[in-house]
Amino acid sequence: MIHRIVVGAHYGLKDWLAQRVTAIIMAAYSLFLAIVLAAVQPVSFEAWRNIFTFGPVKFFTFVFGLSLLLHAWIGIRDLWMDYVQPVSVRLTLHVLTIVALIGYVGWFVTVLWRV
Amino acid sequence: MTATCQTSVRKRPKHLGLSAILFQIKLPLPGKLSILHRASGVLLFLLLAPLLAFFQMSLTSPEAFASFQGYAAHPIIKAIFAVLIWAYMHHFCAGIRFLLLDAHTGLDLPSARRSAFLVFAASLLLTALLCWRILL
Numbered sequence: 001m002i003h004r005i006v007v008g009a010h011y012g013l014k015d016w017l018a019q020r021v022t023a024i025i026m027a028a029y030s031l032f033l034a035i036v037l038a039a040v041q042p043v044s045f046e047a048w049r050n051i052f053t054f055g056p057v058k059f060f061t062f063v064f065g066l067s068l069l070l071h072a073w074i075g076i077r078d079l080w081m082d083y084v085q086p087v088s089v090r091l092t093l094h095v096l097t098i099v100a101l102i103g104y105v106g107w108f109v110t111v112l113w114r115v
Numbered sequence: 116m117t118a119t120c121q122t123s124v125r126k127r128p129k130h131l132g133l134s135a136i137l138f139q140i141k142l143p144l145p146g147k148l149s150i151l152h153r154a155s156g157v158l159l160f161l162l163l164a165p166l167l168a169f170f171q172m173s174l175t176s177p178e179a180f181a182s183f184q185g186y187a188a189h190p191i192i193k194a195i196f197a198v199l200i201w202a203y204m205h206h207f208c209a210g211i212r213f214l215l216l217d218a219h220t221g222l223d224l225p226s227a228r229r230s231a232f233l234v235f236a237a238s239l240l241l242t243a244l245l246c247w248r249i250l251l
Binding site: 020023024027030045048049052072075076079100104107108111114115 | 153156157159160163164167170171173174175176177180181203207210211214217
């Protein structure tokens with residue numbers, strides 16, 4: 001019988017690739033937002049808010065949020081896999097990480113879509 | 116003969132304590148870059164909740180925006196923001212280097228050391244620039 005650990009590494013190629021694709025998306029967004037901020041120079045509430053009412057900014061910001069979810073999940077999961085050996089503790093930390101990240105995305109989306 | 120052999124047998128596995136990791140092992144520059152890439156990533160993850168709270172505050176209403184500005188003017192918050200800016204810049208620059216390494220660019224030791232130095236130079240410069248533009 002093959003001994004399998006539920007919180008083991010699996011093959012991980014998809015995760016490895018997702019980590020890199022999300023990194024490129026977030027890097028592109030960072031440059032995009034830096035250019036927008038440098039151009040608009042928002043100091044007032046209205047100017048700051050107006051940036052996020054613009055459709056393409058909202059779209060790209062949302063994609064950034066989802067990329068961050070996936071990127072942070074893979075990164076923090078790797079951290080637990082490297083430093084936490086007991087399966088029960090590791091599984092608990094995995095679940096807590098997922099719960100936190102899913103909650104953050106919900107929070108992020110409500111803030112973004114109320115603008 | 117057996118006596119001389121036994122002296123060369125090392126105790127394995129060797130377990131390293133925290134003090135050994137922090138003070139005995141001297142990492143080369145790419146190693147320092149790598150562990151700081153992880154550390155900065157963890158820091159960014161840990162600060163996601165307060166960042167989201169600030170994001171929400173800044174976009175909800177003029178009053179909330181004003182109270183966000185009040186928080187942001189506090190020296191301790193500014194110091195945390197400075198660390199956060201460094202973490203983002205280091206993670207960003209080191210991440211681009213890792214992407215290039217994944218694409219088999221700059222894998223030889225001299226190039227890897229040079230690019231590690233470039234990452235530190237670029238990220239620290241960007242951190243200084245952004246702190247000056249945003250925080251001062």
